[in-house]
Amino acid sequence: MEQFNVASFDVEEHHRIEAATALNCSPELKQDYARRMEHTTRQLLDQLADAKAKATFYIVGQIAHTHPGLVRDIHAAGHEVGSHSWDHRRVHHFTPESFRDDLLRSKHALEDVIGSPVVGFRAPTFSVMRQTNWAIDVLAECGFEYDSSIFPVRHDRYGVPDAPRSPFWVTGHSREILELPPLTYRVMNFNLPVAGGGYFRLFPLGVMRAGLSQNARSLPPAVAMLYFHPWEFDPEQPRLPLKRLARWRTYVGMHRTTARLNSLLRDREFSRAVDVARAIKASGVELPHFQL
Numbered sequence: 001m002e003q004f005n006v007a008s009f010d011v012e013e014h015h016r017i018e019a020a021t022a023l024n025c026s027p028e029l030k031q032d033y034a035r036r037m038e039h040t041t042r043q044l045l046d047q048l049a050d051a052k053a054k055a056t057f058y059i060v061g062q063i064a065h066t067h068p069g070l071v072r073d074i075h076a077a078g079h080e081v082g083s084h085s086w087d088h089r090r091v092h093h094f095t096p097e098s099f100r101d102d103l104l105r106s107k108h109a110l111e112d113v114i115g116s117p118v119v120g121f122r123a124p125t126f127s128v129m130r131q132t133n134w135a136i137d138v139l140a141e142c143g144f145e146y147d148s149s150i151f152p153v154r155h156d157r158y159g160v161p162d163a164p165r166s167p168f169w170v171t172g173h174s175r176e177i178l179e180l181p182p183l184t185y186r187v188m189n190f191n192l193p194v195a196g197g198g199y200f201r202l203f204p205l206g207v208m209r210a211g212l213s214q215n216a217r218s219l220p221p222a223v224a225m226l227y228f229h230p231w232e233f234d235p236e237q238p239r240l241p242l243k244r245l246a247r248w249r250t251y252v253g254m255h256r257t258t259a260r261l262n263s264l265l266r267d268r269e270f271s272r273a274v275d276v277a278r279a280i281k282a283s284g285v286e287l288p289h290f291q292l
């Protein structure tokens with residue numbers, strides 16, 4: 001089996017980020033972020049087209065209502081449309097029943113716009129964790145073919161540090177689903193979350209590249225799942241009034257992201273996550289099983 005790289009984009013307006021949940025943004029600011037989200041996502045579509053790369057977009061369900069043309073254009077360009085929940089609340093806010101409603105609401109809203117099944121999911125802030133393991137059962141029951149929400153790292157807000165770093169079957173309570181975890185770089189018994197975020201914006205691109213190379217050398221199926229957000233490619237956007245650490249984490253290195261993405265897109269091939277998930281299943285390759 002070959003090695004796969006996936007560029008995924010979590011499509012949300014900037015004010016929806018976890019660090020901003022306590023803030024009360026004005027309707028004008030939210031409108032501005034919504035306009036910027038569409039503009040930047042369209043720039044990313046152009047960038048992907050120039051590099052002849054296909055990507056996966058996990059989209060907040062409400063955006064299917066507010067920006068149906070954008071969602072349709074993402075799909076029409078040949079990219080995968082996946083779900084990023086209905087309104088970007090973390091899984092911790094739900095019961096299994098209310099999570100099912102939220103998930104189906106986003107799935108159906110996106111499907112209505114693109115006229116195709118939505119089978120991939122990314123939880124807001126990687127919030128599929130031990131205490132929300134029932135989410136796996138709900139995802140399997142709702143017809144999702146794979147999930148990409150379990151980050152095998154130690155972090156203050158998310159992560160399952162002992163989860164496998166390569167594709168695996170994850171069991172919640174009684175159902176299982178294929179998991180495509182974001183890329184980590186194993187150094188001195190630590191899993192560094194080099195798939196995106198600060199590791200993409202702050203550190204030299206060589207750190208992410210080292211993670212990609214290490215992944216390419218790992219046992220098949222080797223899948224390097226990267227993640228980005230449209231707002232990370234908009235250095236001019238108005239800043240949210242975040243506390244100091246959150247502010248630094250959120251805005252560091254934003255002026256170099258477009259060039260960095262370009263460089264990544266040009267030196268390797270990228271596939272849609274759904275195609276990778278199907279190729280893995282069709283190959284019959286043995287994957288680890290992991291009880292969340």
Ligand SMILES: [Zn+2]
Pocket residue numbers: 010012084088123124125
């Ligand atoms: Zn998100």
